[in-house]
Amino acid sequence: MVEDILKVFGITAQQSGVSTGKHWLPAHGADIISVSPVDNKKIATVKSASREDYDLVVAVAQEAFKVWRMWPAPHRGEVVRQVGEALRQHKEQLGKLVSYEMGKSLQEGYGEVQEMIDICDFAVGLSRQLHGLTMHSERPGHRMYEQWHPLGITGIISAFNFPVAVWSWNSMLAWVSGNVCIWKPSEKTPITALACQRIVETVFVANNVPEGVCSLVTGNREVGEWMAHDTRVPLVSATGSTRMGKSVGAAVGERLGRSLLELGGNNAIIISQDADLDMSLIGAVFGAVGTAGQRCTSTRRLIIHESVYDAFTARLVKAYSQLRIGNPLDQHNHVGPLIDTAAVAAYQQSIEQVKQQGGTFLVEGGVLSGAGFESGCYVKPCIAAVENVYRIVQHETFAPILYVMKYQTLTEAIAMQNDVPQGLSSAIMTLNLREAEQFLSQAGSDCGIANVNIGTSGAEIGGAFGGEKETGGGRESGSDAWKAYMRRQTNTINYSTSLPLAQGIKFDL
Ligand code: UN1
Numbered sequence: 001m002v003e004d005i006l007k008v009f010g011i012t013a014q015q016s017g018v019s020t021g022k023h024w025l026p027a028h029g030a031d032i033i034s035v036s037p038v039d040n041k042k043i044a045t046v047k048s049a050s051r052e053d054y055d056l057v058v059a060v061a062q063e064a065f066k067v068w069r070m071w072p073a074p075h076r077g078e079v080v081r082q083v084g085e086a087l088r089q090h091k092e093q094l095g096k097l098v099s100y101e102m103g104k105s106l107q108e109g110y111g112e113v114q115e116m117i118d119i120c121d122f123a124v125g126l127s128r129q130l131h132g133l134t135m136h137s138e139r140p141g142h143r144m145y146e147q148w149h150p151l152g153i154t155g156i157i158s159a160f161n162f163p164v165a166v167w168s169w170n171s172m173l174a175w176v177s178g179n180v181c182i183w184k185p186s187e188k189t190p191i192t193a194l195a196c197q198r199i200v201e202t203v204f205v206a207n208n209v210p211e212g213v214c215s216l217v218t219g220n221r222e223v224g225e226w227m228a229h230d231t232r233v234p235l236v237s238a239t240g241s242t243r244m245g246k247s248v249g250a251a252v253g254e255r256l257g258r259s260l261l262e263l264g265g266n267n268a269i270i271i272s273q274d275a276d277l278d279m280s281l282i283g284a285v286f287g288a289v290g291t292a293g294q295r296c297t298s299t300r301r302l303i304i305h306e307s308v309y310d311a312f313t314a315r316l317v318k319a320y321s322q323l324r325i326g327n328p329l330d331q332h333n334h335v336g337p338l339i340d341t342a343a344v345a346a347y348q349q350s351i352e353q354v355k356q357q358g359g360t361f362l363v364e365g366g367v368l369s370g371a372g373f374e375s376g377c378y379v380k381p382c383i384a385a386v387e388n389v390y391r392i393v394q395h396e397t398f399a400p401i402l403y404v405m406k407y408q409t410l411t412e413a414i415a416m417q418n419d420v421p422q423g424l425s426s427a428i429m430t431l432n433l434r435e436a437e438q439f440l441s442q443a444g445s446d447c448g449i450a451n452v453n454i455g456t457s458g459a460e461i462g463g464a465f466g467g468e469k470e471t472g473g474g475r476e477s478g479s480d481a482w483k484a485y486m487r488r489q490t491n492t493i494n495y496s497t498s499l500p501l502a503q504g505i506k507f508d509l
Pocket of ligand 1: 115161162166239294295296297298456457458459460
């Protein structure tokens, strides 16, 4: 299967990972070998960028920006529309490749490509709506307005868990805004990135988009560091761990550049005594085990009202016993593998820490072995009863470990939900209007995303996506997130015959 897909995208067994969107450049960095967590088979070897390769790509991108920024935004939108069409045509192959290289279920692989298509559509509309305000001037015969201009090079650092969608949220908005993009994909999922680069390259070349508007620099952590320190890259958008984000944010901040950070989450669902428990069950289980717990929006904690705690946890345990774990390309399975054996080790260590810190398991975890599980990356989703204050509960483990805890009053539940370092996604399950509104009020959830009667994961692209505190504060995707990719300019125009000064200041010569 995978050989055929690689052929469609023209990816060879030994492939350069450096491209300007028109040419694949010879790459001089280390080899990155992509191995599927599904069956431990090697997909291809990608040559990563050396510092010289990176500098060359930046130089080409700088030249491209001078041309691209002058294209009318709706023309840039038309190119993005065609990228969306090309993604529609390749949805099946790209979705499968995402599933195979990353390990998420095939349905979720297709869903990820759908998110890319959706953001293309959104960006096309946006290309005619990059508007600013007009203001009334205090001076006669004057007009004041604001406009939004592109920034230049947008550096995009993406994570393995959404190997292609997160790049598209950034790049499609950046492109219609008039920026050029340089993408450093996760070193764990370079092949899906190569496939996307091929798709975009075909569309861009057909439309005579200047070389360097969409560039790819595959590499390890150091490529991200080059971008973070590079004053030629005015905006760095980074998705990944809080540890990574702190280092990127500090490096970009030190040079007073802009960063857009999408980091860890520690997302909770409050399940009230007034919840629809059937709906709550689906929301909680999908949120906790979907993508094998490797979404930044994955449900990590359930804060359950004491009166429904026993009944609800009993249903959870039963639901977990029905989960099918295995090859994610087999549509019967709910849960695929973790990304690699290092992630499995982190999962095992977290389970140990839960036990040491006093947690008890309602559903035990463990690593699966035997036929079908030879890669060593398949683990059992587990559930532990804990206290919110445990150090391990305060920490994001990128694996299907679900923590359950009890509450008595909603005020207490909201305090628990907020009492973690991260602030990405949150939810309440309740049919009680007062509870829902309290949860959404300024004294409620402190997260960037707060839902009612929906789980924590599966956000739509139309809203701004991101979170507070250690999640990094950035917003991507819908609403007015595009403003992060542009600079605002305030313009005052005098069409009178004199030069009155603001604030009534007199200055006569
Ligand atoms: C991520 O996990 O990095 O809300 C992004 C969701 C998806 C995106 C998650 N739309 O789960």
